[in-house]
Amino acid sequence: MKENFIEIKHVKKEYPMGTNKFVALKDIDLNFSEGEFTGIVGPSGSGKTTLLNIIGSLDSQSEGEVIVLGYEVADLSSSKSARMRSENIGFIFQTYNLLPVYTVFENVEFPLLLLRINKNERIKLVTEALKWVGLLDKIKSRPSQISGGECQRVAIARAIVKKPKLVLADEPTANLDADNSHNILKTMKKINEETGTTFIFATHDAKVIKYLKRKITLLDGSVAKDELVNGG
Amino acid sequence: MLKFLAKGLVRDRSRSFFPILIIAAGVMLTVIFYSWLNGYINMLIEDNARFDTGHVKIVTRAYNELIDQKPYDLAMMNVGHRIETLSRDYPQIQWQPRIYFGGILDVPDENKETLKQGKVAGLGVNLLNSNFERDILNLEQAIKQGKMPSKLGEILISRDIAEKLGIQINDEVTMFGSTMYGSITMQNFIVSGIVVFGVQILDKGAVIIDISDVRKFLDMEDSASEILGFIPKYNEAATYQISAEFNEQNSDPTEEFSEIMIPLKDQGQMAFMINVIDQRMGMFIFIFIFVMSLVLWNSGLMNGIRRYGEIGVRLAIGESKGHIYRSLILESIIIGITATIIGTGIGLIFAFMLQHYGINISSFMKDAEVIMNSTMRAQITPSCYVIGFIPGVFASIIGACFAGIGIYRRNTAQLFKELET
Numbered sequence: 057m058k059e060n061f062i063e064i065k066h067v068k069k070e071y072p073m074g075t076n077k078f079v080a081l082k083d084i085d086l087n088f089s090e091g092e093f094t095g096i097v098g099p100s101g102s103g104k105t106t107l108l109n110i111i112g113s114l115d116s117q118s119e120g121e122v123i124v125l126g127y128e129v130a131d132l133s134s135s136k137s138a139r140m141r142s143e144n145i146g147f148i149f150q151t152y153n154l155l156p157v158y159t160v161f162e163n164v165e166f167p168l169l170l171l172r173i174n175k176n177e178r179i180k181l182v183t184e185a186l187k188w189v190g191l192l193d194k195i196k197s198r199p200s201q202i203s204g205g206e207c208q209r210v211a212i213a214r215a216i217v218k219k220p221k222l223v224l225a226d227e228p229t230a231n232l233d234a235d236n237s238h239n240i241l242k243t244m245k246k247i248n249e250e251t252g253t254t255f256i257f258a259t260h261d262a263k264v265i266k267y268l269k270r271k272i273t274l275l276d277g278s279v280a281k282d283e284l285v286n287g288g
Numbered sequence: 289m290l291k292f293l294a295k296g297l298v299r300d301r302s303r304s305f306f307p308i309l310i311i312a313a314g315v316m317l318t319v320i321f322y323s324w325l326n327g328y329i330n331m332l333i334e335d336n337a338r339f340d341t342g343h344v345k346i347v348t349r350a351y352n353e354l355i356d357q358k359p360y361d362l363a364m365m366n367v368g369h370r371i372e373t374l375s376r377d378y379p380q381i382q383w384q385p386r387i388y389f390g391g392i393l394d395v396p397d398e399n400k401e402t403l404k405q406g407k408v409a410g411l412g413v414n415l416l417n418s419n420f421e422r423d424i425l426n427l428e429q430a431i432k433q434g435k436m437p438s439k440l441g442e443i444l445i446s447r448d449i450a451e452k453l454g455i456q457i458n459d460e461v462t463m464f465g466s467t468m469y470g471s472i473t474m475q476n477f478i479v480s481g482i483v484v485f486g487v488q489i490l491d492k493g494a495v496i497i498d499i500s501d502v503r504k505f506l507d508m509e510d511s512a513s514e515i516l517g518f519i520p521k522y523n524e525a526a527t528y529q530i531s532a533e534f535n536e537q538n539s540d541p542t543e544e545f546s547e548i549m550i551p552l553k554d555q556g557q558m559a560f561m562i563n564v565i566d567q568r569m570g571m572f573i574f575i576f577i578f579v580m581s582l583v584l585w586n587s588g589l590m591n592g593i594r595r596y597g598e599i600g601v602r603l604a605i606g607e608s609k610g611h612i613y614r615s616l617i618l619e620s621i622i623i624g625i626t627a628t629i630i631g632t633g634i635g636l637i638f639a640f641m642l643q644h645y646g647i648n649i650s651s652f653m654k655d656a657e658v659i660m661n662s663t664m665r666a667q668i669t670p671s672c673y674v675i676g677f678i679p680g681v682f683a684s685i686i687g688a689c690f691a692g693i694g695i696y697r698r699n700t701a702q703l704f705k706e707l708e709t
């Protein structure tokens with residue numbers, strides 16, 4: 057396992073608020089290794105999403121250094137960081153965010169189109185990904201025709217289809233009932249164990265906790281606790 | 289990727305329906321307006337050709353220098369032979385000699401003393417041995433009293449002159465003038481008909497006489513001021529080609545009495561007028577693109593706001609802003625082309641009806657229908673099929689360009705966050 061898969065050093069994030077600044081993250085220091093299955097927990101407003109977005113290069117820190125997969129994220133141009141995301145990072149969102157006009161198959165296929173992967177290879181990869189999440193029978197459905205749990209499984213398939221090194225998931229279970237939540241977490245855990253893909257969650261769902269190997273607790277923008285759990 | 293975008297457009301009606309509707313409507317208007325303008329230019333050309341320019345015109349170089357004064361002393365000789373050659377070389381074209389001249393019309397009393405006198409502008413054309421000029425000049429319709437001259441020595445005069453000089457049908461009048469060589473000449477004519485053309489220049493003081501009478505009167509045997517050529521169907525390129533051919537063989541710039549053929553569009557105000565109309569069309573298309581772009585920009589913005597969620601996800605998945613922007617423009621091209629095809633199709637249907645049935649405007653024209661066609665028609669030319677693409681596709685692209693700028697103005701994090709809300 058690579059030790060410095062993700063390095064976060066003295067990271068601070070401020071949002072302008074009128075004439076003042078609101079500090080969302082204060083001096084965060086964290087390291088993640090490849091293959092982790094880690095949750096960032098903490099109350100609402102503690103900075104979980106902000107941290108995840110900075111790791112995913114969707115947002116940039118105000119101070120400090122963030123190195124993801126060897127890239128100094130702040131130095132990347134917008135198109136380079138898009139490329140980095142496209143090649144290495146899968147995202148899963150609380151609200152699934154599938155593209156409503158496209159079928160399940162097409163939604164999962166989309167990241168591969170961006171990578172200009174040829175058609176046969178695309179079909180193979182999409183089928184494989186949908187098999188992971190158990191949705192091969194729904195490939196022609198539209199997001200509006202399937203349940204929330206199924207939507208989130210499509211979103212997972214979309215995140216993992218390109219075999220990224222890192223998957224970032226922001227509250228993936230917040231809109232799901234208990235059964236679906238467990239189902240999703242089991243799937244992700246299985247992927248993590250069998251492919252070595254790194255997963256980082258932001259969550260305040262207690263159900264998630266028992267699947268985690270590492271739990272980082274944020275409070276008011278600072279790391280309050282960073283512990284290995286469940287024998288991780 | 290193109291297929292992917294096309295699927296999105298087809299499935300999400302709101303993405304395509306409104307813009308297609310607007311663009312198709314605009315393109316339809318453009319096509320109708322354009323073909324209408326084509327028809328109008330065509331009518332203008334034909335009306336001018338009939339009364340003034342012909343589709344081509346042959347004059348001497350010297351005459352051409354002073355063509356506005358119609359100087360018949362600079363007329364062509366050997367016209368009979370020339371028309372024979374022309375008719376052999378260009379059998380599809382009708383060649384007609386005309387003489388324009390000025391004179392004084394004198395109305396005598398019973399004692400043959402001058403009662404009244406007036407200046408007239410004379411036109412000598414073939415009236416007696418062919419019907420071509422009669423039809424071209426629409427004389428049947430122009431004669432309000434009396435009839436066409438049926439033998440030599442008869443004359444048509446405008447109503448203005450008839451009223452001014454108190455002339456009745458069958459009155460005898462005397463025409464005074466000067467011959468081609470400058471000596472005084474006079475001849476008597478019987479008034480066979482009174483004409484009204486509906487345009488002032490012709491109605492003010494025109495007389496029309498058979499060209500052989502005019503030749504005798506002005507001592508212009510076998511001469512003509514102008515020879516007009518009429519093609520069955522006007523074709524600008526053909527007039528230029530024939531003129532070039534003719535001038536190459538017959539025209540000598542150093543010889544002032546050598547003949548020169550001038551295509552309609554190079555005569556007088558025609559080129560200017562046609563250019564003005566073309567410019568209007570250009571303006572129309574420009575304004576149209578501008579207005580459509582604004583509308584599409586706005587609808588693109590609304591649509592864009594609705595799609596920030598989608599754009600946010602696409603950014604997160606790793607699509608670059610540039611790629612998304614280009615894909616929006618690609619979408620707009622697809623929309624532009626589709627809408628243009630629809631709009632052009634519908635526009636052509638209307639244009640075809642306007643071409644086929646025309647609109648009768650004679651009620652607006654009083655008597656002018658003698659000179660001007662009273663039915664306005666559209667004319668469909670090959671360019672009508674493609675003209676719509678300019679505004680249709682451009683407006684769509686420009687609209688998308690403006691609407692898409694929002695993607696660049698917002699930073700990634702912002703776009704991304706909008707998907708959470």
Ligand SMILES: Nc1ncnc2c1ncn2[C@@H]1O[C@H](COP(=O)(O)OP(=O)(O)OP(=O)(O)O)[C@@H](O)[C@H]1O
Pocket residue numbers: 071072073078080098099100101102103104105106107258260
């Ligand atoms: N664009 C912004 N401008 C100003 N303040 C912001 C902005 N985005 C987030 N914040 C603030 O930063 C803090 C951290 O927000 P963040 O979304 O990271 O919290 P979170 O831990 O993910 O909360 P939740 O559990 O509700 O999702 C919050 O107080 C939030 O109000």
Ligand SMILES: [Mg+2]
Pocket residue numbers: 104105106226258
């Ligand atoms: Mg959050």
